[in-house]
Amino acid sequence: MRKNNYLILMFIILLVTLIACSNGESENAEGESSGEEVTVKLYTSESQDQVGAMMNEFKKEHPNINVDIFRTGTEEVIAKLEAERSAGGIEADMVWIADIDFFNSLDEEDMLEEYDSPNAENLNEDFIYNGGKYYEVRQIFNVLAYNTAHVTEPLESWHDLYRDDLEGRIAVANPNYSGAASLTLATLVSNEEFDWDYYVSLRDNSLKFEQGNGALASKVASGEYHAVSVVDFMARNAQNEGSPVEVVWPDEGAIIIPTPVGILEDSDVKEEAKLVIDYLLSEDAQNMFKEQGYIPVNPDVGVPENAPSVDEIDIMPLDLDFVKENREELKTEFSNIFNE
Template sequence: MKRLLPLTLALGLALAQGTLTLYTSEILADVNALVEAFRARNPGVQVQVFRSGTGEVVAKLRAELEAGNPQPDLLWFANEDFLKELAAKGLLRRVPPTVPGYPVQYAQGGGLYYEVRLLYNVLAVNTQRVREAPSAWRDLLKPAYRGLLAMPDPNFSGAALATVGTLSERLGFDFFARLKDLGMRIEQSNPVLQQKLARGEYGLAITTDFGVRQEAAKGAPLAVVYPRDGAILVPTPVAVTSWSKHPELAVRFLNFLLSPEAQRIFAERGYYPVMPGAPKPQGAPERVVGTRARFADAQTLDRFNALFGLRR
């Protein structure tokens, strides 16, 4: 036993140390808050973060895979279709659900990727520019909202890609053509759009709920409207890659995101936590009528780009 003790201790130290690489489209300040909390529990672990819009994150990883040198241990972005593609190629590690009470409906692919909090696409209103807020998606077609509306670029934002796919399927692609006729503008990302909405450059936005709450907490005159016909629940799961050099640490980070501490951080930063019993974000409704997102396929995205003069 004495001869085995140093080896056991060495294995434990090796597990407690290392560098994880995370590729994500999540807001960097929110990711950093979670990374700092994780490192406080795991002081020997470093976490390197590459953060950009979902489109750029996916493009970077595709290029690395083609070069035979993929880097991330963990993936966390809003493109479930790409994760399904990786899963079909055996490039995601199956992680058994070990966190007590985790809602099984959020473990996708038999444990290949996990939701860690909920993100909705909603209608956001600058209350100083819009007196009567819309209550459903079709309300955006009212002439009173002409020239007031914007949304993010679906080539950059995975959440916007979900908006285009979901509303095209539910309301027809002509819905976006009519919004274009009413002067809808396209901004690069949700954060840029939300800041312009807060400044009053727009009166309405199709955007993420948590970001609007973050701007409102700073004093911006913004309100979140969950459409009565269903806010768009955007999948943004976390996955551990099959090529990870530190899979045990990667799983530890994933499990940390489901811990009470991390779930509280999510709520404080405006997100709905995924774990039962976790606090709700301040000012958010107890329940949301949601519809699961459908990401736009390449043909629909091409039509959208042609309509708004965007380039992929």
């Protein structure tokens, strides 16, 4: 009889232990899975090294969430998404690229998950798109940069890129690959002070192209190019690292490059993806963006070395309706001018 009672008692203890362990593995204090690992697929055009570094920090806080990064240029990310959709289903859970018009299109098709991040409570409304369907997590601008060892007359205007002394030594990113370059193209062409004549003048001054902004920053630092149109943080980082690079915020205004991040509605790991959004908007991540050379969206974090304060930046108007209505025409006319 005692033996039977003992066996029953042991069975009860074992059962209670299993239930407790099961509850502990399925959910921790933050409501996040702490058992089986989960993978969030992120498609991005942002710098592989910098995004990878941020996701490594994210994993320290959420060890059971892996962020699998697919990185290429904005136009190629879009092409991959469209190909997957045509094949039966998008594999990405999150998208982070420099094409806000594409995000707007996704939103119109109800393909984005609305999320009210707690870390967006005090965020400028300009950085919260369509009720939280996608967010700006740091600020990027297209500006000019030149090599001070080769250029004696400082650049001040976008028009300076076709000065005679810079012939054959100027370069921009290819808008057929780079989202930042594509938005720069659309912004300048829609401005009556520039329009397509501006790009004809650049062509006549033997403009060169690079696939992305990283090569531009590297080659203006080395002196291979004397002046470039490039995203601000890359030029600023080269300057801060001691290269003979001067960053120019043009008189006509810098060109803002929205680079939203959002969660796809059909994702199977939306709750984990929301934690990624929370992290990117957190003070820790905002400070990390600052360390990487970006201007954060959280004004309390400040700005990186040699960056202007946000209220000092003049921005050229970005007409998103123009971008949407002329998307294909922009590519066609650009290709006609440069035989791309």
